[in-house]
Amino acid sequence: MKLDKLVGERFKERPSDCVVDSHALMVKGGYMKRVANGIFSMNPPLKRVTKKIENIIRYEMDRIDGQEVLFPVVLPAGLWEESGRYESVGSELLRFRDRSDAPMLLGMTHEEAAVHLVKEFGNTHNRYPFMIYQIQTKFRDEARPRAGLIRVREFTMKDAYSFHLTQEDLEAYYEECLEAYNRIFKRAGIPETITVASDAGMMGGKVAHEFMLPTPIGEDYLAICSHCDYTANMEVAQTIVKNASVPMEALTKVHTPNAKTIEEVCTFLGSDVKQSCKAVVYQKNVDDSYVIVFTRGDMDVNEIKLKNYLGEEVYPAIITEESGIVAGFIGPVNFAGNATLLFDISLEGIDSLVIGANEVDYHSTGFNVERDYGEVTYVDLSKILENGICPKCGQETIQLSRGIEVGNIFQLGTKYTESMNMTYTDENGDVKYPIMGCYGIGVGRLAASVAEAHHDDYGPIWPITIAPWEVHLCCLRSDDAETKDFADNLYKAMKDEGIEVIYDDRQVRPGFMFSDADLLGVPVRVVVSPRNLKESVVEISTRDKAIQMKVPTDRVMHEIKGLIEELYKEANRI
RNA sequence: CGGAGUGUGGCUCAGCUUGGUAGAGCGUUGCGUUCGGGACGCAAAAGUCGCAGGUUCAAAUCCUGUCACUCCGACCA
Numbered sequence: 001m002k003l004d005k006l007v008g009e010r011f012k013e014r015p016s017d018c019v020v021d022s023h024a025l026m027v028k029g030g031y032m033k034r035v036a037n038g039i040f041s042m043n044p045p046l047k048r049v050t051k052k053i054e055n056i057i058r059y060e061m062d063r064i065d066g067q068e069v070l071f072p073v074v075l076p077a078g079l080w081e082e083s084g085r086y087e088s089v090g091s092e093l094l095r096f097r098d099r100s101d102a103p104m105l106l107g108m109t110h111e112e113a114a115v116h117l118v119k120e121f122g123n124t125h126n127r128y129p130f131m132i133y134q135i136q137t138k139f140r141d142e143a144r145p146r147a148g149l150i151r152v153r154e155f156t157m158k159d160a161y162s163f164h165l166t167q168e169d170l171e172a173y174y175e176e177c178l179e180a181y182n183r184i185f186k187r188a189g190i191p192e193t194i195t196v197a198s199d200a201g202m203m204g205g206k207v208a209h210e211f212m213l214p215t216p217i218g219e220d221y222l223a224i225c226s227h228c229d230y231t232a233n234m235e236v237a238q239t240i241v242k243n244a245s246v247p248m249e250a251l252t253k254v255h256t257p258n259a260k261t262i263e264e265v266c267t268f269l270g271s272d273v274k275q276s277c278k279a280v281v282y283q284k285n286v287d288d289s290y291v292i293v294f295t296r297g298d299m300d301v302n303e304i305k306l307k308n309y310l311g312e313e314v315y316p317a318i319i320t321e322e323s324g325i326v327a328g329f330i331g332p333v334n335f336a337g338n339a340t341l342l343f344d345i346s347l348e349g350i351d352s353l354v355i356g357a358n359e360v361d362y363h364s365t366g367f368n369v370e371r372d373y374g375e376v377t378y379v380d381l382s383k384i385l386e387n388g389i390c391p392k393c394g395q396e397t398i399q400l401s402r403g404i405e406v407g408n409i410f411q412l413g414t415k416y417t418e419s420m421n422m423t424y425t426d427e428n429g430d431v432k433y434p435i436m437g438c439y440g441i442g443v444g445r446l447a448a449s450v451a452e453a454h455h456d457d458y459g460p461i462w463p464i465t466i467a468p469w470e471v472h473l474c475c476l477r478s479d480d481a482e483t484k485d486f487a488d489n490l491y492k493a494m495k496d497e498g499i500e501v502i503y504d505d506r507q508v509r510p511g512f513m514f515s516d517a518d519l520l521g522v523p524v525r526v527v528v529s530p531r532n533l534k535e536s537v538v539e540i541s542t543r544d545k546a547i548q549m550k551v552p553t554d555r556v557m558h559e560i561k562g563l564i565e566e567l568y569k570e571a572n573r574i
Numbered sequence: 575c576g577g578a579g580u581g582u583g584g585c586u587c588a589g590c591u592u593g594g595u596a597g598a599g600c601g602u603u604g605c606g607u608u609c610g611g612g613a614c615g616c617a618a619a620a621g622u623c624g625c626a627g628g629u630u631c632a633a634a635u636c637c638u639g640u641c642a643c644u645c646c647g648a649c650c651a
Contacts, residue, residue, distance in 0.1 A: 012600060012612060013586045017644055028585095037643075092650065109651070143575075143649050151650085159651095198651085210651080219650090315648080408651050440651060458611095476610065511611035518611090529610070539610095 001044075001469070003504040003516065006030075008043030010519055020217045022452035023148025025460050029519035038145025038153035045468040045520060049447050050156065052466040054135050056187050057158045057441060060180045064173075066131045066160055071113035073137055077103035079112045083419045092140045106139035111412070111438060114161035115420045122163055122434055125426045129169055133160035135443065147217065149448035150404060160439040163417075165426070170411055170435045174207070177439050181211055181407050184441065187572055189450045189463030193406060196222055197232040207411040211441075212403030213449045222401045223384045230392035234400065235304040239382050240389040241296070243349040246275060249366030251333070256363045260328030262297040265354060265363055273297040276354040277347060277367065279330035281317035281339070282306065290317055290325065290339035294332060296346035297354075299382040306381050309342075329362060331355035332373045343369065348378045404449050407441040451521075458518035461543050464567040469502040471560060472522035474513050476529035478505040486553070487528040490538070493557055499564065518543070523567055526560060542567075 008030030018024035026032050031046035042050065058068065077095065080086035085093075086105070094106040107113065114132060121127060135158045142153050149155070160177070164170040178195065185193040190213050198210040210233055212222055223237035224230070232238075259265040266273050276297030283290055291314060293301050307313060319327045324337030332341055335358055347353070353367040369376055388398040414433040417423070423431045451460040464470060471494060475487035484505065491503045502522060504513055510529075517525055527539040537550040540559055551559045 009584075009601090011585055016580090016586070019645075034643095090649075140650075144647095146645085157651095208651085405651075410651075438651090442651090479609090507609095509609055509611085509613060511609095511613085513612090514610080515612050527610085531610070 001502050003502055004506050006044060006502070008033075008045065010516060012515075018148065020147045020150065020452065021455055022150070022448040022460070025451060025455055025519070026148055026448070029459055029521075032149070038142055038151070040149065040152065040154075046447065048468040049462065049466050050443050053188055053443050053446055054156075054158070056465065057135065057184055057443070060184050060187075061131075061133050061158070061160060064131070064176050064180050066133045068134065069117065069132045070134050070136060071107065071110045071117065073107055073139070075105055075107050075113060077105055079116060080105060082421075083112050083115075083416055085112070092142060094139055094141045107136075108138055108140045109438075109440075110134070110136075110159055111161065111416045111436070112420065114438075115416050115422050115436075118163065119420070119422045122422060123424050125165055125424050128424070128434065129162060129164045129173060131160055131162040131173070133158060133439075147448075149444040150217075150452075151219065152444065155445065156443040158441045158443060162437040162439070163434045164437070165424075165432075165434065167435055170437050174409060174411055174437055177409055177437070178209065181409065181439070181441070185211060185213075185406065185446075187465050188446060189466060189571065190406070190446075190453050192453060194222075194224070194231055194403075196224075196403075197236055198408065209409050210405045211407035213406055213453060214401050214403045215449075215452055216402055217452065218402035218404040220403050220405055222403045223388075224399050224401055225390040225393060225395070225397050226399050227395040227397040228390060228393035230390050230398075232391075234383060235302065237384040237398070238391040239299075239302075239345060239380050239384045240391055240394075241299075241346045241348070242389065243274075243296075243346075246350065246352050248351045248368055248371075251364055251366045251368070251372050253357050253362055253364050255361060257361045259361075259363070266297065269354060269363070269365065271354055271365070275350060275352060277331070277356075279356060281319060281325060281327075281330070282314040283317045284310070285313040285315060290323060290337065291342065292325075292330060292335075292339045293342045293344060293381050294347060294355075295344040295382045296350070299344065299346045299385070301344070301381055302383040306342075309379055309381060326356070326358050326360060329356040329358060329360060331358055331364060331367070332369075333364065333367065334358050342381060343376045343378050344381045345378045346382050404445065404452070406446050406449050407439075409439045410437060412436040412438055455521075456518075458515065460519075460521035462521040462523060463571045464523045464564065465571045467523050468520060469500045469522045470564055471499055471501040471524045471526055472517045472520060473501055473503045473526045474510075474517060474528070475503070475505040476510050476513065476527060476531075478507055480530050483528060483530050483533055486533060490526070490528060490556060494560065497557065497561065499560065524560065524563055526556070 010030040011028045014024050015027045018027055030043050032040045032042050035041050077086050093108055096104055098104050138157045139154050145151050145153055162173055193211050193213050195209050196212050198208045221234035223232050223234050256265055256268050259268045262276050262278050266276055274296055278295050278297045280293045280301045319325050351368050354363055354365050355367040357364045384398055386400045387396050390397050414435055417433040424434055426432055454461045473491055478484045494501045521543055523543050525541050532538055536553050538553055538556045539550050541548040
């Protein structure tokens with residue numbers, strides 16, 4: 001490929017709307033162009049990158065006996081009505097009607113389609129286990145796309161679905177898939193990726209893991225133990241609190257004018273935030289009834305845990321006069337409103353607390369839950385803290401980090417097979433539901449994540465496994481006949497050898513040329529110039545500058561091939 | 575869906591406060607000089623100032639509405 005014909009416009013300046021580096025570099029480098037909010041077209045360089053990522057994924061999925069299939073993008077609503085998700089999923093599912101007014105939808109995930117495809121095939125136990133996967137466009141009408149390819153509305157995803165006779169078999173396969181995923185991320189150039197326990201969300205099921213690339217621009221928060229191997233999404237990280245023992249005191253009402261927040265109250269009273277009790281109010285989506293969570297003053301409510309505990313959706317409350325809730329002064333004692341009161345685990349063992357008195361400008365001190373309120377069940381509803389206690393090793397070694405979710409795996413159980421009535425007959429003639437697992441990787445997001453993790457000020461630094469080309473050939477001074485001739489021949493020779501090469505023979509200044517080369521991030525750069533030819537050498541370097549050498553002109557092909565081989569070997573080392 | 579901000583040639587932006595009918599740099603086209611980290615000179619093309627109303631003799635500028643984008647939050651495999 002010659003660079004002067006490469007489709008896509010590159011820019012000198014960083015595009016103003018781009019906040020994260022991977023987004024900025026991809027727009028600046030002509031990798032993609034925005035079409036609509038969260039919807040992009042890909043130019044050849046990015047298409048080449050994602051194609052290579054897809055092929056790595058294919059290789060690894062096939063290696064664990066996956067069979068590639070293809071489901072439709074457009075699905076009839078009826079299929080999703082079977083599983084109940086046509087109703088339960090919100091407006092991120094794009095629903096529309098076809099010409100005969102039949103309700104349709106754009107696939108955002110394909111459990112229903114997968115079950116539909118193999119329902120008959122899977123009617124006998126002889127055929128299990130098996131896994132099918134596809135690499136295909138998904139559409140999710142996200143409320144807020146952001147960060148280029150990190151969160152988009154339309155994207156390519158590899159989604160896989162496995163079917164098993166027993167939970168043990170699912171678990172064994174789940175492990176295999178987890179390992180395959182780790183190989184994929186390593187080979188694609190982000191060996192930094194870690195596996196964390198996660199919430200199953202709308203997918204259903206109990207056990208789930210996410211593959212996270214730790215980075216400050218990530219959207220998820222992770223709890224990582226620096227002492228043992230515990231890792232979890234903060235959504236599910238178990239909070240453990242050890243409270244210092246404090247002397248019991250009598251429950252005493254005190255005047256706290258204008259002190260509404262925990263900080264204000266504790267400052268006013270001169271008390272420790274850790275001995276205060278914070279009330280956070282929610283309402284249930286289903287009937288708007290109130291739920292109040294009491295936590296220790298320094299803790300925050302983890303809404304995912306709350307939703308999972310209640311088994312239903314909640315939203316931050318709008319507190320009305322009629323509710324009987326005195327905002328800013330809420331406490332468990334003499335609570336007059338109508339609400340479900342929950343006590344977070346962080347309050348357990350504190351014998352004396354500052355609480356709201358349910359009266360404007362009054363709090364109470366010396367609150368003891370058991371003595372003044374009664375026996376309660378403490379529930380884990382709060383977010384784990386930095387330097388919190390690790391649920392696995394018990395040390396105070398939890399570190400919080402942000403991460404991009406590049407993949408996920410779920411043990412689904414029989415949620416879809418039951419709702420869609422997919423059954424098999426076992427060896428005893430009994431009819432049973434198969435057990436499912438599902439496994440996803442966002443291809444574009446993975447490409448963006450690699451760029452995010454590996455770039456410099458001038459552009460992405462692609463690993464050779466997914467780079468748009470293997471070699472970037474620069475001919476400086478193509479107006480010089482001898483130089484041009486040599487470069488042309490080298491270009492042809494590389495193509496003949498099957499090397500993927502992008503050739504820049506434009507009559508532009510060297511700096512201009514190198515800037516474009518940096519933006520394309522191709523791992524091997526070869527520079528042919530009059531200056532080099534005078535010494536009978538050609539310059540070969542890597543994009544990351546780890547290797548920079550001058551090789552004799554008669555050994556150029558040999559050296560290039562050797563370097564490429566070396567880079568592949570390094571990148572594929574598992 | 576709430577809060578904040580921004581919309582001016584392909585890109586990055588100035589002009590708006592205090593209305594007088596549009597500018598710069600980059601990029602593009604042509605010619606010439608240059609040539610190892612985004613060169614320079616000359617010439618040229620390119621914008622109904624997001625859109626729609628309104629105020630005014632006159633609107634990029636003031637007012638109203640609307641749309642789009644970015645950020646924060648809510649939401650979210």
